[in-house]
Amino acid sequence: MHSRFSGSRFVRAAALFARMVADPSMPQLPPFMRVGSVEVRPATVLAPMAGVTDTVFRRLIRRQGGCGLIVTEFTSSHGIACSTNPRKPTRSMRYLAFTEDEHPISAQLFGSKPEVMARAAAVCQEQGFDLVDINFGCPVNKVVRCNGGSGLLRDLPLVEQILKAVRAAITIPLTIKIRSGWDENDIVAVRVGHMAEDNGIDAITLHPRTRKQGYSGHSDWRHIAELKAAVKIPVVGNGDIVTPEDAVRMAGETGCDAIMVGRAALSNPWIFQQIAEYSETGSYHTPGQEDRHRMIRTYFSMLVEHGAPDMVGRMKQFATYFTHGVRDGAQLRSRIHHSKDASEIVAQVEEFFLAGREAA
Ligand SMILES: Cc1cc2nc3c(=O)[nH]c(=O)nc-3n(C[C@H](O)[C@H](O)[C@H](O)COP(=O)(O)O)c2cc1C
Known part of the structure; x- marks a missing residue:
């Protein structure tokens, strides 16, 4: 797969300059964000998503270009700290x-025991991660019941x-990801932000919904x-960005980094x-x-190629996402869901798609 960006850096810079001259008030995404020793360029991050952002999906996003940082699915600090064999x-x-082409990459941890979290973070550093992120935002009952995720708020x-x-426990950059609070009566984002700053945390991501909101x-x-x-x-802004226009608007309205x-x-990998194309030229493919x-x-x-043990399940799961926007996508989805194995799905x-081309 190759990037669809065409034209040289010069052409893109000229287009951006023309756009800024035409509308100097137009908000811009910052070109990069520095998180401790790590430069995130462009200033865009793929959100951690359990059951989704495994190594295969992360690499798919990486190959497209335009994403400055990727994050693992949230991972149990207990499960890591207890892994001795x-x-x-x-x-x-x-x-x-993860693979080498995923750098820069952050490992996201959840848990509630400081010493276990510390041990798990040290393992992530040994594994070669560029950053560690702590999850203080997960609303899932199973995690909250053990006081992890947003329960900690x-x-x-x-x-x-x-x-x-x-x-x-670690020398690589450390970041946190939070929701705004437990509920609308207990908004703690700024308090947690000050606490993060005072304790040497390198960046903070906010998904500004409360835990109660889900x-x-x-x-x-x-x-x-x-x-x-x-x-x-x-500060990394997160929540309800659906289009490149939303991304630029969030940067403009909040000043986030x-x-x-x-x-x-x-549905739109x-x-x-x-976003990169839109911030540079004002339009996108x-x-x-x-x-x-x-x-x-x-x-x-x-x-x-990856040989995932749950390959057929994954194909069916992603067929649901990727067929959005495909002409007659419901038909393709149904065919995939009724297939028995990977070769039948392929x-x-x-x-x-061949039938679609012939009919066109
Ligand atoms: C399927 C799914 C899994 C998620 N898993 C995680 C996770 O492992 N860690 C985390 O911090 N947030 C997780 N989130 C929350 C997202 O990272 C993000 O904060 C949220 O979806 C809001 O961003 P969006 O509106 O761009 O989707 C998950 C969200 C979804 C939809």
Whole structure:
């Protein structure tokens, strides 16, 4: 797969200059973000998404270009700290597998025991991760019940203990990802931001929904602006970016140092490339049927190459995401979901797009 960006740096710089002259008030994404020793360029981040952002999907995003930083799925600090036999890695250790072309990459950890989190972070550093991120945002009951994820937003003294312990255990940049608070009566983003800053944390990502909200309602970007105004460390804005226009608007409205995209990247893996193109030129390429065919084929062949044990399940899961925007996509989805094995799925995809070309 190759980048669809055409033209030289000079042409793009000239287009950007022309755009700024035409509309100097037009908001811009910062060209890069510095997180401790790591430069994130461009200033865009693929959100950690459990069950989605494994090594195969992360590499797919990397290959498109335009994404400055990728993050693993959240990983149990307990599972990592308890993994003592390298020949029999725990499931958590398998989540930490990545390839060289994924750099810069951050490992996201969850848990609630400072010493366990510290040990797990040290393992991530040994594994070659560029950064470690701590999850203080996960709303899932299973995690919250053990006081992990967003559950910790109700116990800020414990948050501070975790920050101190993990900071002392690693030398690579350490970041945190939070929601705005437990509920609308307990918004703690700025307090946690100050705590992060005071404890040597290198950046903070805010998804400005409360834990109680889950994914309902909308992200209140005003909380990102408040956090940005309150702290000196870089702030990554996250929540409800669906288009490149949204990304630039979030940067303009909040002053955040970088933006993070999650769900939109599932049905539109081109989004980072589009954001980069839009910030440089004011327009972007919209993928057509051929692009979508190439994307599905590439992702499926990467899965086959990777030899994932749950390959057929993954193909069906991603067929649901990737067929959005495909002409007659429901038909393709149904064919894939009714297939028995990987080779039948691949054959169905080829047949579907070939028939579409012949009919056109
Ligand atoms: C399927 C799924 C899995 C997620 N898993 C994680 C996770 O492992 N760690 C985390 O910090 N956030 C996780 N999130 C939250 C996202 O990182 C992000 O904060 C949220 O989706 C809002 O961004 P968006 O509107 O761009 O999707 C997950 C979200 C989804 C939809």
